[in-house]
Amino acid sequence: xxxxxxxxxxxxxxxxxxxxxxxxADNMANINTATSTSEDAFQARYVVAAAxxxxxxxxxxxxxxGAVFGSAEGRLVYEPTNALADEDGYxxxxxxxxxxxxxxxxxxxxxYQANAAVVDRARDMYSTALTIGKS
Numbered sequence: 158x159x160x161x162x163x164x165x166x167x168x169x170x171x172x173x174x175x176x177x178x179x180x181x182a183d184n185m186a187n188i189n190t191a192t193s194t195s196e197d198a199f200q201a202r203y204v205v206a207a208a209x210x211x212x213x214x215x216x217x218x219x220x221x222x223g224a225v226f227g228s229a230e231g232r233l234v235y236e237p238t239n240a241l242a243d244e245d246g247y248x249x250x251x252x253x254x255x256x257x258x259x260x261x262x263x264x265x266x267x268x269y270q271a272n273a274a275v276v277d278r279a280r281d282m283y284s285t286a287l288t289i290g291k292s
Contacts, residue, residue: 161283162217167275169209169218174269176221177204181262184253191234191248193241198231199251201258228252 180202187199207222230252237246 161279163279164276166218167272167279169220170272171269171276173204173206173219173221174265174272177206177265178262178269180204180224181258181265184251185255185258185262187251188253188255188258189250191236191239191241191250192231194233194243194247194249196249197229198249199253200229201227201251201253203227 184201190199192198203225204221205223205225206219208219209217231249232252233247234250235246236242236248239248241248
């Protein structure tokens with residue numbers, strides 16, 4: 158592992174967690190987005206992370222490998238007063254569970270904070286190492 162590998166690994170973790178936070182925020186922002194029954198519902202986005210592998214077989218952090226999307230079918234809700242309602246009075250909402258999204262938000266936030274703490278500790282360690290030979 159190189160001298161500054163901890164910064165790179167923790168930085169890649171912060172990037173993945175930031176993208177996870179973005180996906181959760183987007184899902185939460187669209188949880189009440191209604192569409193007509195002839196259209197697809199908003200599809201929740203879930204981030205897929207994968208490990209990076211360096212040439213020496215050493216771990217090199219993580220990256221976003223892609224995204225998985227939720228069901229476009231959503232859930233039908235009876236709202237005859239909604240302007241988007243069909244002739245039977247139904248509109249389509251995304252099938253997103255707010256409590257699950259809040260749990261994911263907390264996990265992503267804590268993961269981001271943990272990686273930020275690693276960056277801070279590594280920076281402090283490297284700064285201290287530079288001052289050892291000065292005295």
